[in-house]
Amino acid sequence: MTTTPSERFGVLPKIELPACLEFLKLKNFPLKTYPSVYQPPRLTKDTLYIFGPGWRNTWGSFDAECLQFQIYLKFAGLEFDVINSNEPDASPSGKLPFLATVPGAIYHDQQIHKWIDDMGKSQVLAGEHSEDAKAFISLANTKLNAALIFSMWLEPLNYSKATSEAYFGHVPAPVDYILAYKKQNKVVQQLLADRDILVREEIYSDAVHALEALSVKLGEATYFFGSSDPTWVDAVIFSYIHIILGAPQFTDSSVSDEEKRQASTLRNLVLKHDNLVRFAKNIREKYL
Amino acid sequence: MSSVQLYVWSPALDAPSIDPKCIVAEAYLRMLNKPYTVVHSNDPQTSPTGELPLLKDGAVWIAGLDRIIAHLTKKGINGNSNLNPEQKADSLAYNSLVQEKLYDIMLFTWYADMTNFVKSIRPIYGQILSFPSRYLVPIQLKKNAQARLAKYNIEIIGDDVELPQNEVEEMKELQRTGWHHMYQLARDTYGTLDKKLGDQKYMFGDEPSTLDCVVFGYLALHLYPNLAHRRLQHILKQEYPRLAQYCDRFKDTYFAEDQTLSSPAADIPSTWSTLLSNPRSFFSVVKDEFKPEDLSQNKEKKKSDEEIDFERKRVWSIAGGVTFLFAYVIFNGIVSVELED
Numbered sequence: 001m002t003t004t005p006s007e008r009f010g011v012l013p014k015i016e017l018p019a020c021l022e023f024l025k026l027k028n029f030p031l032k033t034y035p036s037v038y039q040p041p042r043l044t045k046d047t048l049y050i051f052g053p054g055w056r057n058t059w060g061s062f063d064a065e066c067l068q069f070q071i072y073l074k075f076a077g078l079e080f081d082v083i084n085s086n087e088p089d090a091s092p093s094g095k096l097p098f099l100a101t102v103p104g105a106i107y108h109d110q111q112i113h114k115w116i117d118d119m120g121k122s123q124v125l126a127g128e129h130s131e132d133a134k135a136f137i138s139l140a141n142t143k144l145n146a147a148l149i150f151s152m153w154l155e156p157l158n159y160s161k162a163t164s165e166a167y168f169g170h171v172p173a174p175v176d177y178i179l180a181y182k183k184q185n186k187v188v189q190q191l192l193a194d195r196d197i198l199v200r201e202e203i204y205s206d207a208v209h210a211l212e213a214l215s216v217k218l219g220e221a222t223y224f225f226g227s228s229d230p231t232w233v234d235a236v237i238f239s240y241i242h243i244i245l246g247a248p249q250f251t252d253s254s255v256s257d258e259e260k261r262q263a264s265t266l267r268n269l270v271l272k273h274d275n276l277v278r279f280a281k282n283i284r285e286k287y288l
Numbered sequence: 289m290s291s292v293q294l295y296v297w298s299p300a301l302d303a304p305s306i307d308p309k310c311i312v313a314e315a316y317l318r319m320l321n322k323p324y325t326v327v328h329s330n331d332p333q334t335s336p337t338g339e340l341p342l343l344k345d346g347a348v349w350i351a352g353l354d355r356i357i358a359h360l361t362k363k364g365i366n367g368n369s370n371l372n373p374e375q376k377a378d379s380l381a382y383n384s385l386v387q388e389k390l391y392d393i394m395l396f397t398w399y400a401d402m403t404n405f406v407k408s409i410r411p412i413y414g415q416i417l418s419f420p421s422r423y424l425v426p427i428q429l430k431k432n433a434q435a436r437l438a439k440y441n442i443e444i445i446g447d448d449v450e451l452p453q454n455e456v457e458e459m460k461e462l463q464r465t466g467w468h469h470m471y472q473l474a475r476d477t478y479g480t481l482d483k484k485l486g487d488q489k490y491m492f493g494d495e496p497s498t499l500d501c502v503v504f505g506y507l508a509l510h511l512y513p514n515l516a517h518r519r520l521q522h523i524l525k526q527e528y529p530r531l532a533q534y535c536d537r538f539k540d541t542y543f544a545e546d547q548t549l550s551s552p553a554a555d556i557p558s559t560w561s562t563l564l565s566n567p568r569s570f571f572s573v574v575k576d577e578f579k580p581e582d583l584s585q586n587k588e589k590k591k592s593d594e595e596i597d598f599e600r601k602r603v604w605s606i607a608g609g610v611t612f613l614f615a616y617v618i619f620n621g622i623v624s625v626e627l628e629d
Contacts, residue, residue, distance in 0.1 A: 093441070131480040135381035142384045193435040194388075196339035196352055210384075213377035 052084040055246040066097040067239035074287045076121040129225040133233040147207035153187040157263040215273040241280040295342040298328035301513035309353040312505030313341040318542040325550035367498035379499045389477045390506040396470045399433040407516040478528045504538045
């Protein structure tokens with residue numbers, strides 16, 4: 001029996017048999033090991049496990065981190081399969097996405113970047129703007145991500161009709177309500193780690209400033225920092241804009257206008273910046 | 289200009305304040321030559337949102353660094369006034385890089401490294417906090433640090449463990465905390481800032497801007513504290529001397545003299561007072577728009593219908609409860625009332 005070290009849970013402690021019990025010859029057991037009945041199917045291509053089909057049943061995920069890696073692998077021109085697993089606990093890090101390669105290794109987060117570098121396909125931003133790119137990625141991952149998860153999980157209309165179904169729709173009721181509620185609380189705690197109180201206007205005004213900065217930085221170029229090929233910065237920012245713009249709109253009259261207006265606030269903020277919309281449309285048409 | 293008071297955490301560890309946002313607030317006011325007095329209130333509970341720095345401008349109270357900067361910008365005092373739109377975009381991006389990554393690295397050095405926490409950080413907080421905060425606040429700070437460091441998969445264990453006694457145990461302890469990822473992140477971030485600074489005097493040329501205040505605020509707490517394990521100081525001084533010199537230059541220019549201290553004002557709001565003034569909003573998770581509390585106008589507040597209804601129901605329910613109490617007491621003879629004819 002092998003002990004596989006698990007990233008999240010560590011290694012089980014080794015228990016040594018005391019010497020006085022050697023006479024029991026326990027080391028001879030198991031006497032016969034049968035071959036396993038079921039082996040998971042071998043992968044033919046490197047597979048990325050992500051959150052389920054995207055808005056309107058598209059190939060791109062509805063989760064920002066998953067879509068970033070999906071589109072970046074596309075930028076790199078790598079052949080890969082996508083499985084809509086929707087199960088973060090299947091991953092060694094506890095989060096999706098994770099990449100299962102044909103030789104059997106599993107990678108997540110930074111390790112996927114390292115794997116792509118080893119394959120020689122990394123899309124690196126050349127020249128003097130690589131450090132600025134890091135700053136803008138950090139801007140998107142703090143301000144824009146906060147507004148996105150606020151809009152998805154804390155706007156009542158979005159939460160009840162779109163997000164909880166997307167993330168937990170495959171789980172039978174009533175467990176899916178409980179899981180969605182717990183995730184909502186986790187989102188609140190996550191937002192509170194960065195700010196002292198949650199005020200809707202402040203979170204959206206931070207997003208406004210961030211979108212303005214991104215729009216100014218993009219200007220009229222196709223990709224960020226005037227690059228001729230899309231890079232990791234483009235992947236990150238595209239994923240946020242695509243998910244915000246693709247979010248379902250609610251048109252039935254049973255819901256109050258105020259709620260509908262609140263639910264679509266973030267989308268309207270993004271639509272104000274034509275160059276960001278054009279940037280997202282361009283990448284979507286070319287790579288998705 | 290009426291008096292402007294800034295409530296901050298007091299100086300500690302050789303830095304202008306123990307909290308980076310307080311240093312940024314002070315640096316911002318000093319850079320823009322706005323006269324102000326300082327109150328070393330080490331109690332975040334005095335702030336309506338529970339976070340220092342807190343600014344009192346005349347009769348208005350503003351809590352939180354971002355709100356203070358927004359308020360000053362509205363009054364016409366802007367640190368970014370001589371930047372073009374692209375530089376403003378850069379400023380916002382680098383701002384968020386610094387406030388996220390440098391803060392996380394600082395929290396790692398302070399709270400995940402047990403030797404630092406027990407030997408340097410905990411005693412400092414014990415000194416500057418008063419009773420009973422000195423037993424309660426460090427636990428809150430540690431929980432906050434844990435929440436922020438969770439995304440790097442760093443575990444912060446309790447602080448009643450034995451400190452490592454020798455080199456081997458220290459190495460094991462460091463391995464457990466995942467130090468080398470964090471210090472790699474530190475080097476990457478320092479490299480980014482170093483490249484942005486280049487050989488310029490400040491981040492955007494010869495004039496300081498908001499970004500300089502922010503970078504100084506967070507780097508000061510990497511560079512100046514003499515902790516038990518002062519690896520960040522070492523990295524900055526040896527490998528990124530330009531950044532260390534930049535911090536020293538900024539400190540000499542703007543923090544040469546101490547600001548006048550003043551005592552806390554009488555009408556200071558606190559989380560308790562916000563609870564009393566707006567009870568329902570206090571308990572909901574997402575707050576309504578947060579305006580700076582303007583206490584000069586709170587005498588003649590018009591009550592909305594809902595509030596009148598709420599108060600009427602409150603009066604009736606309290607009256608009903610008290611009546612029921614007396615009826616029960618008298619009916620069961622616990623207290624007997626004798627009527628004299």
